[in-house]
Amino acid sequence: MALVTNVTSLTRSGLADFLIQRITAVVLALYTLCVLGFLLVTDNLSHAALVDYFGSMGMRLFSTMAVLSTAAHAWIGMWTVGTDYIRPHYFGTGATVFRFVYQSGCVLILFVYVAWALQLFWSL
């Protein structure tokens, strides 16, 4: 029996959240380097070059991974931030309500990002 439970963390396990955040971090770091590298080495960046690059099957899959990683990584991060600062000490008895609103907002935005990005990469 864990000392503390919390239902809104990603997995309810500190270790799993921790690992997911690290693994997604590595994915995102590699993805960032890849894309940035492409942008840096491409002399005459054009629409066609971009579509070629992001449209390849490999990049589509990589982008998908990155998008999902972003969602998981950001959720864990933003959830942590919320549970750190949105406390009764500062927000009074409304803290729980406010934290719920905040967490819902984060989920909504991340959902929009994921849907938008997936549609973007897979419609190329």
Add this chain to the structure above:
Amino acid sequence: MEFDGVIVGGGGAGLRASLQLAQSGLKTAVISKVFPTRSHTVSAQGGITCAIGSDDPDDDWRWHMYDTVKGSDYIGDQDAIEYMCSEGPQAVFELEHMGMPFSRTETGRIYQRPFGGQSKDFGKGGQATRTCAAADRTGHALLHTLYQANLKARTTFLNEWFAVDLVKNQDGVVVGVIAIEIETGEVVYVASKATVLTTGGAGRIYASTTNALMNTGDGIGMALRAGLAVQDIEMWQFHPTGIAGVGILVTEACRGEGGYLINKDGERFMERYAPTAKDLAGRDVVARSMIIELLEGRGCGPEGDYLMLKLDHLGADVLNSRLPGILELSRTFAHVDPIKEPIPVEPTCHYVMGGIPTQVNGQALTQDAAGNDQPVEGLYAAGEVACVSVHGANRLGGNSLLDLIVFGRAAGQRIEEQMRGGVSYRDASDSDLEAALSRLNRWNTSAGGEAVADLRKELQNTMQVNFGVFRTERNMREGIKQLAELRERIGTAHLSDKSNAFNTARMEALELDNLLEVAEATAIVAEERRESRGAHARDDYQERDDDNWLCHSMYFPADKRVGKRSVNFEPKTVDAFQPMERKY
């Protein structure tokens, strides 16, 4: 509030007693004026002496007993010493089983180091190696382990509660204590079937001491105010190595590991005073030798007022692994690095061998008019506050921690036994409570008078000047006079802050009363004991006088009278050790 057992004091003895009681299922509470791990046991460094045979498989608790009797200058009670030395190994192993992080030997056993006054084969086999250690933080390791074990046993803790006075009913039975919850200032009568005093020492009666600021003799003060006698209270140990000027303890383990004292000529002077044991002679012997060196002009420094403890020859590896705490303390307080240079040291008040007389099982004692021992019903004591007496006129290094756990445990066992026999709560009348509250009320209604801090300073200086390592009639008379005056002035002193929440000024006022009780008892008995024995060294009576003083002193507060009590020479399983000349 009612408990089967109330333990006053959360140090080693208190926590060992409470553990025993809590494990037996009795309703137990510990009252401690600090959070228990902040008790002064935490400062003990060198180790806990006990014949567990890890360094020498042939080691024998009887040899330890011989050393302790000799160290006590023959006024330690031999039944108690026998009990401590023979029960010791079991008590130490229990600590290990609780998780105490002892240092280890290559074979995985508890590490032991040599300490002062230790011998093999009843003094005939040379230096023994008998002090079990956790680096030089043995007290810290021990106290934290005991606190942890108490958490496991679910002892009730009344932390940061200050015990004001014992409550004694009309039959002379101790029925609990009056205590203040420091955080709120609330005054509470804590009733109990058994009250155990484990409040530790009173080194703060001296201006220079290794003791913590809170070591103000609260238990001895409470006992004296309750009209009970104290035993051997003139016997104060001066530790040879307090850091010069600040009194911070430098453990005897430094000398056990091979360090030694030098004077301004770089001479290892202990070779002259104790040719065999040298720096590992009894503490009283070493402290006196140091004072003689200073008086004869061989002290170090511009004022020639301290000596040096040399460790650098031991090498950085040994110092880092065996004496890491000493390195820290020396760098912080003496601004020297012992790896490179010696530490300036001076003898500093360290420990009171005397205290509340008890039976071997921890039951407090007093004497009736005819001089017979009388148990004090409901009251027990263990540790430095008690005088069971295993230390007599001089305690051996490493024996205090053993004293705590052996007699803390014994008191717990005794109470357990009695409770099983059936003891009921005994009433305290309003007037009994009134009596116990009187001095608190006095302070709370004081309207003017001198400040506590000034009076405390004066008391400490009086004791320092007149009752130090060497004592003389003239000074002691002067000291007694000054203390009598101080009693008057403290009786009318002023507590300016009467607020409730965490009022430390009130604590210090109440502590001053206790310091005064201990100081005055010390002074009066010291003057009376006309001989030199152990830590009590007189210029005017330089010899030990076994004809008149091979006995405990008893101090009766009601009429400030000094009486005598015979020393026990009847151990159960071995022949008694007869007094001999004490040579190291």
Add this chain to the structure above:
Amino acid sequence: MQVSVYRYNPDVDEVPQMRDMSVDLPEGKDLMVLDVLELLKGQDPTLSYRRSCREGVCGSDGINMNGKNGLACITPVSEVVKRGKLVLRPLPGLPVVRDLVVDMTQFYRQFEKVQPYLINDQPPPAQERLQSPEQRAELDGLYECILCACCSTACPSFWWNPDKFIGPAGLLQAYRFLADSRDSATAERLSKLDDPFSVFRCRGIMNCVSVCPKGLNPTRAIGKIRSMLLHQGT
């Protein structure tokens, strides 16, 4: 020297305030901050703070000195004073009982949560349990903790979640028992720690390490707990 002290007495003060006091320091001697406090208390006996051993082993006098947590008794004034001024505040994040005295209940509760005692259900041997010097060395840097709370009250994660995050001091103790070759409750201990708060709120910012008066490293201990959890969990 000017000393600015956080003062609050619930009997009389509505809110805490910083009050300036001044104190004459003896020439040529670098006092410890505790010595300064004692001088101040001589002037004003109502000033409250905890203290006892005055040598850095009892852990009573943890306070915040010019912004940094530490033990008053082993911190030389010269080390912390800035522009001739000494600023003394109670340890951050815990409720203030009075002046420099904080209510440490929450801190102790977190300590107790980790079952800070040896668990070994085997019947003990007649003598000691054996432990090699190497096994014992695993406890160095852990058992020396004095529970002064300097670390946990310098830790933002503990400020925000003092009821859920165990904090550096408690976790150091947790690892002290996880690392003990004589303890047999490793799995049970670890399973209690595998939630998003108890251990994992540590963000490795190392405020704890920077203030520990005993030179201990809770961050490292927390890292070791995490790797043990990882080994157990995967």
Add this chain to the structure above:
Amino acid sequence: MKTERPVNLSLSPANFSWPVTAMASIAHRLTGMLLFVGVGFLLYILDMALASDAGFADASALLGQPLPKVGMIAVMATLTFHLFAGVKHLLLDLGIGETFEAASRAAWLVFGLTAVVTVILGAWLW
């Protein structure tokens, strides 16, 4: 007596001394939160640039204007810091740089590298 006790929690650097390791961690959190928004901005630009030739031109034009250009550099700087600080974090997780001295050096290094990379990326984008 009052039950509501005050808490000393005045955290401005004047009242609480923050080691550089803490500064790096706070900055890591802050940049993370900024990236939560920044990702939207990046997606928006990318969406525009991938849509068509005209969209690509629009995006280039947009980034040619001073304000969006500064915004882009800011997002890049934020991303850079978050990335370097993240690598430092991963190394710490692997038990590298656990002493306070090493962690301090690493924190300074992260701040320094971010500055250097930001200048390079900034020059390139400009």
